[in-house]
Amino acid sequence: MEKKQWFLKGMRDGVPIGLGYFAVAFTLGIASRKAGMTAFEASLMSACMLASAGQFAGIGMIASGAGCVEMVVTEVVVNLRYLLMSSALSQKVQQERPFYHRLLMAYGVTDEIFGISMATEGKLYPEYMYGAATVAAPGWVLGTCLGALVGMILPPSVMSALNVALYGMFMAVVIPPSKKNRIIAGVVACSMAASMVFTRIPGLNRVSSGFQMIVLTVLLAGIAAWLFPVNEEKGEKKDAA
């Protein structure tokens, strides 16, 4: 019963993700079409990987006929942030559940699904991620397919508005805990400030956004962990309050 409820909750929370994905995936479909891929190939790609930056990089490499080694290295670098997210999820997920859940969950480790999964109270039910992925992935694949077939079918004003859907969700994940916990509020504010500084400094702003995120996350989460180690029992209770 509990598992089913988590699945349904995941589906509910997956709706804005699916909408945001739908909009973002159009551009992906259009790009893959330009690179000479068919709508089927583009959709298959999206269904296999749910990885926007990784897919854009991949489309470029397919178009230029890149070799296997180049593909592996590029995809590892572009998707390195998932290594951090997957590590955090490995500690959040219910420890007692069978191993295959971890293999299935890995498919759904995207920025957005990761965000909402870490925001759940207590230990994470894998079913929650499955529910979210069940709604979000079709949005991603369908958007890609339509983008490849007919290009932009939504008016630019709607596309522009939908672009903030995913960011809005990130805020819904980080702001509520900031209200209850001043340390988290400080971490969030410092992260945004540091990210702003990064994009303004000449030289540093040429670093890709994915790599920027990794550097800043390792640095800032490391500093926060050093200055404000989390006291498990208290930390959990504070979150739940």
Next chain:
Amino acid sequence: MRPNIYASLLVMFLTIYAVRALPLTLLRKEIQSPFIRSFLYYVPYVSLSVMTFPAILSATASFWSGLAGFAAAVILAWVDGNLFRVSIGACIVVYLVELFV
């Protein structure tokens, strides 16, 4: 390049899946180190914040609608916190700002 496209997709799929699956499958026990536990505790807050700002300011048709969307998201998340309402609310604010400004 044609015949290789499925091979390319397979290589990419396996690489990306491996990056996502390795920590989840290898780190099966609870990590004991308080530092690493704390580090992982802060990872989502830092990573999601870094990804949002300032990227959101250039995600929409204009800087001002992006800023309005960001402000709306933060305020809605503060007073409400529901994922769906925050997300859609921010979209609506961006749409309205671009309509009128």
